Amino acid sequence: MWHDPLLKGGDAASMASSPTVDDAASTPTPKRAGRIIAGPRPMTVEPREQERQRLLGRVLTAEGRPSITRAVDEYLAGSFELPRTQPVWLQVLEHRDEARVAEAIATLRAILVEPVPGPRLGEGSASPERRAVLESRLRRIEELADEAATREAAAELRRFLQGKPVEGSV
Numbered sequence: 001m002w003h004d005p006l007l008k009g010g011d012a013a014s015m016a017s018s019p020t021v022d023d024a025a026s027t028p029t030p031k032r033a034g035r036i037i038a039g040p041r042p043m044t045v046e047p048r049e050q051e052r053q054r055l056l057g058r059v060l061t062a063e064g065r066p067s068i069t070r071a072v073d074e075y076l077a078g079s080f081e082l083p084r085t086q087p088v089w090l091q092v093l094e095h096r097d098e099a100r101v102a103e104a105i106a107t108l109r110a111i112l113v114e115p116v117p118g119p120r121l122g123e124g125s126a127s128p129e130r131r132a133v134l135e136s137r138l139r140r141i142e143e144l145a146d147e148a149a150t151r152e153a154a155a156e157l158r159r160f161l162q163g164k165p166v167e168g169s170v
Contacts, residue, residue: 052080059091069096086111086129093137098150101141105153108134113160128161135161 045053055075059082062071068091075082082088084107092104111126128134138161141154 051078055080056083056088060087062091065094065096068092068094072100084111086126090130090134090137093134093141098146101145102147102150102153105138105141105150105157109153109157109160112157131161 052075055071055078058071059068059075062068072082072092072095082092086108089104089107089111092100093108095101095104112128135158138154138158142151142158145151145154
């Protein structure tokens, strides 16, 4: 029998009791304990800001003219100013009060037609996010609004969306 000089006691009894490579592979190794890392601390949000976010969420998810009108009115009753974003003002186009609708058309015109201020001055305007919905609502306003000024503003913004020149655009 061959004896490995590196093993202690080169006899068969000591070789049988010493671990082999195969034994070492099958022996379970202790797992390292993972470190538990605390996540970010929850930001404390003021109750007024929570209320604003809740009401804004209602405005954005409201469907149908009565529901949108109630949601917008509740938001404004909380003394909050509507953010100047397309989704919000697209919802306001469905408001029952024509003065609010005219305000929505003017704000959307400012967002879409007028040049974007800031570092990219002169690059043009924002593109409509939900073009088909916007055009549909503008067409309905153009046909059904009581005030001629509201009808004309809706028609003008719709022409702009179709790629036709708009009076007063920069």
